[in-house]
Amino acid sequence: MYLKKTNSKFVWLIDLDDTLFFSGGKVMSTINSRMTSFIQSELSIGFEEANILRVEYWKRYGTTARGMQERHGVSFQPFLSFSHHLPCFEHYIKFKPYVGRILGSLIGKKYVVTNSPKNYAVEVLKKNGLQKYFDEICALEGMWINSQLRCKPARLLWQRILDKTGAKKNHHILVDDTLANLRTAKNMGFKTVWMREYFNKGPVHTKQISNRPRYVDFMVSTIKDLVRVSGKIY
Numbered sequence: 288m289y290l291k292k293t294n295s296k297f298v299w300l301i302d303l304d305d306t307l308f309f310s311g312g313k314v315m316s317t318i319n320s321r322m323t324s325f326i327q328s329e330l331s332i333g334f335e336e337a338n339i340l341r342v343e344y345w346k347r348y349g350t351t352a353r354g355m356q357e358r359h360g361v362s363f364q365p366f367l368s369f370s371h372h373l374p375c376f377e378h379y380i381k382f383k384p385y386v387g388r389i390l391g392s393l394i395g396k397k398y399v400v401t402n403s404p405k406n407y408a409v410e411v412l413k414k415n416g417l418q419k420y421f422d423e424i425c426a427l428e429g430m431w432i433n434s435q436l437r438c439k440p441a442r443l444l445w446q447r448i449l450d451k452t453g454a455k456k457n458h459h460i461l462v463d464d465t466l467a468n469l470r471t472a473k474n475m476g477f478k479t480v481w482m483r484e485y486f487n488k489g490p491v492h493t494k495q496i497s498n499r500p501r502y503v504d505f506m507v508s509t510i511k512d513l514v515r516v517s518g519k520i521y
């Protein structure tokens with residue numbers, strides 16, 4: 288974890304995939320299929336079996352990488368480097384043109400908090416000219432706590448971020464498309480914003496509900512709404 292202490296009153300913790308841009312289409316399907324290929328070759332099993340394991344580990348361990356490490360002793364970095372290597376991905380990772388303007392208008396520190404690898408997050412933001420809006424990128428490699436990977440939605444991750452930022456609990460605002468992440472963040476005392484701009488556009492979200500759960504403070508249908516939300520929070 289590389290977060291710096293900050294005197295800013297508010298800390299925006301903003302998810303990347305399917306929150307700042309739509310990854311549910313070609314990006315996710317490419318990453319998933321590369322993960323399955325890696326598992327297939329590493330464990331010498333068929334594609335179908337490898338695909339079932341990929342999903343099973345993602346559900347059980349939060350990330351497939353952690354499942355592969357815990358169950359098969361597969362090193363983290365080669366798995367992530369292979370699965371998140373997306374040739375020419377700048378052609379299909381496109382942010383809406385207003386994202387930078389909205390991020391720039393939010394007062395406080397801004398951190399990307401993503402369960403994806405750091406290289407991927409940096410490249411995606413850089414290619415779209417958005418890295419300058421963030422003070423820090425908290426990615427998968429920075430989520431090791433007490434020798435265990437504690438990615439979102441782990442409560443320990445939120446605690447670690449709190450300790451590092453030094454800001455008040457309710458001055459942390461998590462913006463995320465995944466309800467499980469918002470639930471633990473709210474239990475921690477954070478403010479929560481459920482980003483639904485890309486809701487139900489990808490296969491992984493089809494089971495999510497459409498009403499506002501009690502642990503969601505704000506439900507927004509576009510990142511533009513963060514300006515309105517910030518007005519209520521500040």
Ligand SMILES: [Mg+2]
Pocket residue numbers: 302303304305306463464465
């Ligand atoms: Mg997401």
